[in-house]
Amino acid sequence: GNSVTQMEGPVTLSEEAFLTINCTYTATGYPSLFWYVQYPGEGLQLLLKATKADDKGSNKGFEATYRKETTSFHLEKGSVQVSDSAVYFCARQNTGNQFYFGTGTSLTVIP
Amino acid sequence: DTGVSQNPRHKITKRGQNVTFRCDPISEHNRLYWYRQTLGQGPEFLTYFQNEAQLEKSRLLSDRFSAERPKGSFSTLEIQRTEQGDSAMYLCASSLEASHLGGYTFGSGTRLTVV
Numbered sequence: 001g002n003s004v005t006q007m008e009g010p011v012t013l014s015e016e017a018f019l020t021i022n023c024t025y026t027a028t029g030y031p032s033l034f035w036y037v038q039y040p041g042e043g044l045q046l047l048l049k050a051t052k053a054d055d056k057g058s059n060k061g062f063e064a065t066y067r068k069e070t071t072s073f074h075l076e077k078g079s080v081q082v083s084d085s086a087v088y089f090c091a092r093q094n095t096g097n098q099f100y101f102g103t104g105t106s107l108t109v110i111p
Numbered sequence: 112d113t114g115v116s117q118n119p120r121h122k123i124t125k126r127g128q129n130v131t132f133r134c135d136p137i138s139e140h141n142r143l144y145w146y147r148q149t150l151g152q153g154p155e156f157l158t159y160f161q162n163e164a165q166l167e168k169s170r171l172l173s174d175r176f177s178a179e180r181p182k183g184s185f186s187t188l189e190i191q192r193t194e195q196g197d198s199a200m201y202l203c204a205s206s207l208e209a210s211h212l213g214g215y216t217f218g219s220g221t222r223l224t225v226v
Contacts, residue, residue: 004153036217043115043202044154044217089153098167099146099215101153 006090006102013080013109021075021105023064023090031092033057033066033073034099038087047075047088080109115218117203123224124193131189132221136205143186144215145178146202147171154202160186193225 007022025031035047035057048057053068062077073090090102116135124130136143141162146154157176158168162183172178175193180186190197200222204215 041219043219044204046215091153098156098159098169099154101155103151103153 004090004092004100004102006088006105008103008105009087010106010108013107015082015109015111016079017109019075019077019080019084019107021088021090021107023073023075023102024071025073025090025092026071033064034091034093035062035064035073035075036089036091036101038089038104040086044089080107082109082111085109115203115205115216117201117218117221119221120219121222121224123226126195126225127192129189129191130193130223131187132201132223134186134188134203134205134218136184136186136203137216138184140205140207140216141183142206143180144204144206145186145188146204148200148202148220149198157188190223193223195225198223198225 003026005024032051034049036044037047038044047062048059048064050057050066053066056063056065062075064073064075066073085108087104087106089104091099093099118133122130143160145157147157148154155171156169157172158178159166160180163180175191178188200220202217202220204217206215
């Protein structure tokens, strides 16, 4: 299939803590992988992407590495800020045009 | 260009009524997508246009749903005889054909509540 599974939230962290949000995908085809972020009251925004195995996407201090051997694309950030509070969605896209999103992980960062 | 614009932002309607949403994509984007997002879930693909042609439709798009993009610019999504299960956030996105891999820009969505 074309599913994406991400860790359930909500996740609550203190400012400057290390963040990991797990994401795994079904190994059908050679998808591109993405993390999208949705801030309160706003639309989805592309956070980072990786289009092939071993690629690392990075943006705003967030990183994720496309690992084919474990079919994973875990999101990490070394030191979270209050402004990172949002819902994070892992997604895959095949050579077609559809995105398949995970269920989202809500992150709250407290000062 | 202010990005992808969706109207209205919120819509409350009584069960059985028809509703129509509008999406204005980024002007140079020739691809336009509709997704639906229910509470606690990720967005689910509904349909996609390339210019004015509707090229893919999800099985989620029942016969009560119809989408159009008559001039290859803005799009409308109409839901006839709304049901409570239609309550969701309806998201529109657009992209350039050549950069569709991750090149989506999403709008802020239209939140539909059917009472």
